[in-house]
Amino acid sequence: MFEVAEKYDATMGRWSRQLAPLFIEFAVVRDGDAVLDVGCGTGALSSNLVRMTGAAKIVGIDPAEGFIAAARKQISDPRVTFEVGDAQQMPYADASFHRALALLAMNFIPDQPRAMREMRRVTKPGGVVAAAMWDNSPANELIQCFWIAARELDPNLKRPSNVPGSNGSAEILSKLFGGAGLTALNVSPLTIPCELASFEDYWRRYLTGVGPIGVYVVALSDERKAALKEQLRENLFGNRPDGAVHASG
Numbered sequence: 001m002f003e004v005a006e007k008y009d010a011t012m013g014r015w016s017r018q019l020a021p022l023f024i025e026f027a028v029v030r031d032g033d034a035v036l037d038v039g040c041g042t043g044a045l046s047s048n049l050v051r052m053t054g055a056a057k058i059v060g061i062d063p064a065e066g067f068i069a070a071a072r073k074q075i076s077d078p079r080v081t082f083e084v085g086d087a088q089q090m091p092y093a094d095a096s097f098h099r100a101l102a103l104l105a106m107n108f109i110p111d112q113p114r115a116m117r118e119m120r121r122v123t124k125p126g127g128v129v130a131a132a133m134w135d136n137s138p139a140n141e142l143i144q145c146f147w148i149a150a151r152e153l154d155p156n157l158k159r160p161s162n163v164p165g166s167n168g169s170a171e172i173l174s175k176l177f178g179g180a181g182l183t184a185l186n187v188s189p190l191t192i193p194c195e196l197a198s199f200e201d202y203w204r205r206y207l208t209g210v211g212p213i214g215v216y217v218v219a220l221s222d223e224r225k226a227a228l229k230e231q232l233r234e235n236l237f238g239n240r241p242d243g244a245v246h247a248s249g
């Protein structure tokens, strides 16, 4: 699902780059902070931390070697290091960071409660542990319209991002934080405009196999793929000609 950095950057990475500044503001990163970017991927959050903050040290950790290689190539600021590693067992001493931040990463970590406990362990007392995930509610137009069309063709479909632990709501995410003993929880919706040039632009991103929707689409037969594409086009455009897709996520 997450291997080829170029594919990721062209699909989900574009939203991460938009979301990162909002997430950084939410986590109130201060000058001199040591910040951990958990599940850093290709470095969308770290690059914005470099650009926007006076953090003294930024460490990105992710098990995907290709992503870490891409992040190292793209970001050369001396404050930043990227390491191949697992959020469930991090090689950092207790209380090493002022901020431990996970941008769109929590869902993809097998044992999320364990990762959350690790994020707490490596964060200094009084510091901030924060995670942002896609909203699974109808408010998230970008993702919602895909699964509505998929379910129209397959009423028994179990939406992959709707399984327990998908963190698609403030309540579920809050439970994860509370379970790790974190207190003084603060929840905020972060909304970005998701603009796509055309229907083809929208559809193409799913053919790369990136993310839960990409995985679902590439596993379909050609026939079902074509039917789903048509259903989506109809739901989004009806009889109107193809054009830009404006959604919020």
Ligand SMILES: C[S@@+](CC[C@H](N)C(=O)[O-])C[C@H]1O[C@@H](n2cnc3c(N)ncnc32)[C@H](O)[C@@H]1O
Residues within 6 Å of the ligand: 002, 012, 013, 016, 038, 039, 040, 041, 042, 043, 044, 045, 061, 062, 063, 064, 067, 085, 086, 087, 088, 102, 103, 104, 105, 106, 108, 109, 110
């Ligand atoms: C949707 S991507 C988000 C990447 C990046 N934070 C961004 O916003 O672009 C999810 C990331 O979680 C990472 N991931 C999966 N399992 C992980 C684990 N056990 N520990 C840390 N990261 C993990 C994946 O490799 C992937 O880079």
